[in-house]
Amino acid sequence: MSAGAFQAGDPPLVLASASSARRAVMEAAGLRFEALAAAVDEAAIKESARAEGIPAADAAMMLAEAKARRIAARRPEALVIGCDQILVLEDRWFDKPASPAEARAHLEALRGRTHRLVTAVLCWRGGQRVWQHVATPRLTMRPVSDAFLDAYLALEAEAVTSTVGAYRLEGPGIHLFDALEGEQASILGLPLLPLLGFLRQHGVLLR
Numbered sequence: 001m002s003a004g005a006f007q008a009g010d011p012p013l014v015l016a017s018a019s020s021a022r023r024a025v026m027e028a029a030g031l032r033f034e035a036l037a038a039a040v041d042e043a044a045i046k047e048s049a050r051a052e053g054i055p056a057a058d059a060a061m062m063l064a065e066a067k068a069r070r071i072a073a074r075r076p077e078a079l080v081i082g083c084d085q086i087l088v089l090e091d092r093w094f095d096k097p098a099s100p101a102e103a104r105a106h107l108e109a110l111r112g113r114t115h116r117l118v119t120a121v122l123c124w125r126g127g128q129r130v131w132q133h134v135a136t137p138r139l140t141m142r143p144v145s146d147a148f149l150d151a152y153l154a155l156e157a158e159a160v161t162s163t164v165g166a167y168r169l170e171g172p173g174i175h176l177f178d179a180l181e182g183e184q185a186s187i188l189g190l191p192l193l194p195l196l197g198f199l200r201q202h203g204v205l206l207r
Helices: 020-028 042-051 056-074 100-110 146-162 172-176 192-201
Strands: 013-016 033-035 079-089 092-094 114-125 128-135 138-141 177-181
Touching (some): 114 192, 146 172, 172 177
Antiparallel strands (some): 138 177
């Protein structure tokens, strides 16, 4: 029996994300869902948030809500899950690197230091936000050598531009780290245990 047997037929779940890591987290939990990419201007939302002095947790929630609302307009019958994640090192916010060269610069800034992955998730149904949660895993990158970065970037190639930290913990990126604090799923971009708890309370999953 799969974990999907715990799930009610209604409402349908929709993940408002194009992230393969988030899809993999939900698939591994056996959830039945549809994944739809939400086209929002993330850079503009972040820029506005920084200009207004909005904390990273609130900015991540703003982004998650923008994505959920966009998809909910297309799928009003669904419970839509919106997510976003901001990498924070001290007071600096990192975006996905635009190129392998920028990815290297990000990794050089992160190595030997501890950063946070401010990870927001919310559920939208019936025209309103019905639940939200923010997790803040902490990751300590070891002081990797330039030679290691050369080998790592050659191995990962363009994949380094697909994640905010230029690393995939579910892949070779794990070699960059000395310590991880927080739920693995939250690090990958979706706080799963809190989400499952809400889905049980909401009647989507069996208690």
